Amino acid sequence: MKALCKTKPEKGVEYKDVDLPKIKDDELLVKIYKTSICGSDIPVYNYTGWAPRRIPLPFVFGHELCGEVVETGKNTKGFEKGDFISVESHVFCGLCYQCRNDQRHVCSNMVVLGLDTQGGFSEYAAIPARCGWKHSDNKLKEIASIMEPLGNAVFATLVEDVAGKTVFVEGCGPQGLFAIEIAKACGAQKVIALEGSPYRQKMAEQMGADAIFSPTEEKLLEKIKKASGDPSGVDVVLEMSGHPDAVRLGLKAVKPAGRFTAFGLPGSEMTLDYSNDIVFKGIKVEGITGRQIYKSWHVMEGLLRSGKINPAPIITHTFEMKDYEKAFATMMDPERKCGKVVLIP
Numbered sequence: 001m002k003a004l005c006k007t008k009p010e011k012g013v014e015y016k017d018v019d020l021p022k023i024k025d026d027e028l029l030v031k032i033y034k035t036s037i038c039g040s041d042i043p044v045y046n047y048t049g050w051a052p053r054r055i056p057l058p059f060v061f062g063h064e065l066c067g068e069v070v071e072t073g074k075n076t077k078g079f080e081k082g083d084f085i086s087v088e089s090h091v092f093c094g095l096c097y098q099c100r101n102d103q104r105h106v107c108s109n110m111v112v113l114g115l116d117t118q119g120g121f122s123e124y125a126a127i128p129a130r131c132g133w134k135h136s137d138n139k140l141k142e143i144a145s146i147m148e149p150l151g152n153a154v155f156a157t158l159v160e161d162v163a164g165k166t167v168f169v170e171g172c173g174p175q176g177l178f179a180i181e182i183a184k185a186c187g188a189q190k191v192i193a194l195e196g197s198p199y200r201q202k203m204a205e206q207m208g209a210d211a212i213f214s215p216t217e218e219k220l221l222e223k224i225k226k227a228s229g230d231p232s233g234v235d236v237v238l239e240m241s242g243h244p245d246a247v248r249l250g251l252k253a254v255k256p257a258g259r260f261t262a263f264g265l266p267g268s269e270m271t272l273d274y275s276n277d278i279v280f281k282g283i284k285v286e287g288i289t290g291r292q293i294y295k296s297w298h299v300m301e302g303l304l305r306s307g308k309i310n311p312a313p314i315i316t317h318t319f320e321m322k323d324y325e326k327a328f329a330t331m332m333d334p335e336r337k338c339g340k341v342v343l344i345p
């Protein structure tokens, strides 16, 4: 089968023939319908940051996947040939303290498909059956690969309720755009967005943001508080950018006893005014990683099927997998003129 394979310890990948994966007894063989590129695929592609330490070579990456089950391992239950699935990329063990305490998203033995094990930028992939999310019909088929990242935003946005609240979304990449739409759908009073790229500012507006500011604006904090309608700040900050300045700004923008949800990843250690911005303000800081398995998926499916959210416009580019160089160049565009980028094997 054809796959995007990293064969050398350097930038770039090859689109080449590799062996069809052999499934284990608890796995499904899935014929990939669509896959999408995650921000975390970029260090793998460029072989920078954590990637050289983490990924084995040769390596097929890609973890936002959907497709049709074409073979089932003998110990799998609940799946049959022809089922269409999305994939939970976080392979939880099911046995550790967290897994047995309804906290599978922070499993102590977590393995991520396509980062720690062979992934799905390929025609077929072996998927542990416990990571399959079965679709009952074809209604969500065209967006099925982006349910994995959408689930992150569902978890981050709705970890506590947003109804009637002012929400400040920092960073309008796909995660921020998803979060804007989810917050609006779930009754947020006002959604304020932070984004520097004009292309993504426009997308934020389309997803329903009530006010959009650029990180380079003067008197930014004052403007955000004014837009929220409360001089003490916003009720909820969703930090989706990982930029240290945005993290610090968000901690200043949230009102005393408000909620700061941390999802974006700064590239290194950073400083912040811990005493004044967290302790004395009495705010709640909540880290978000992955999706609640499978609570986030159920909530997401309900929001999608009811039509409360429609993330399809956030898919701005679709390429055939053989055109992967164009796809990755689009993802790495310095002006960030893209939303989600999808690859078709």
Ligand SMILES: [Zn+2]
Binding pocket: 038, 039, 040, 063, 149
């Ligand atoms: Zn990802």
Ligand SMILES: [Zn+2]
Binding pocket: 092, 093, 094, 095, 096, 097, 098, 099, 107, 108, 109, 110
């Ligand atoms: Zn576990």
